[in-house]
Amino acid sequence: MAHLEDLRDKTVGIAGCGGLGSNCAVALARAGVGHLIIADFDIISESNLNRQYYFYDQIGKPKAETLKENIERINPAIRVTAVNIKLDELNIKDIFDEVDVLVEAFDRSDQKQIIIETALSIWAERPLVIGIGMAGWGGNQLIHMKKYGNLYICGDRISEIGPGMPPLAPRVGIVANMQANTVLQILLNGSRVGVQKNIN
């Protein structure tokens, strides 16, 4: 039987510290995952604040390092490795080599493709949790998780960002937290102890 305390010994990698990555990282830190490796090259802009876990006075700062600061304010016991770098085919292996689970948290589909193809080529068995389809609002019933071997997909799989379809805090947050929830289920060996306790 897996225990929540086991999370202290786990390492989770998060590729991207935007809408998905920042919210997923905070959820995992609050749940007690002992070590997070977070990577992003971007800086915080005002337009990010509609969904990303940053504050107005942090505009202009680098995302990865600032997310580390925010997580340390929530739970200083969590070790956070912040990497200020643009992830690519060549550096993904070194940065995330020690993680138990990797979370894909990129914005653009071409970047998602690069990290997913690279990660699955390097680590054919390691769990990879990706986010696909979360633009707009409403449609709660469409958002779900589906597993394909070691690849876990969270999202509605159809709602792409574009004109009139912005990424917004509620749906992006739902998918980010669904990714975090999937990570916990993987790390705790598929058990759903907490849920069963609540039902009883």
Place this chain on the structure above:
Amino acid sequence: MKIILNNRPDEFTPEKLTVQELLDIKNFTFKMLIIRINGEIVKKDQYSKAVIHDGDEVIVLHLISGG
């Protein structure tokens, strides 16, 4: 041949298909895809060369932007 496509059994008349032939038959016209055959990633420049055989487990996933 019989394969598992996206977790479901599927059946095709030919004994083997290239990835591109499978995409054409299934009418998967999306630009941005992730494709795996028995866990191995198949990149776009290999779609016409990579061959799917009877019993293979194939995953074809469509990527869209947002995050």
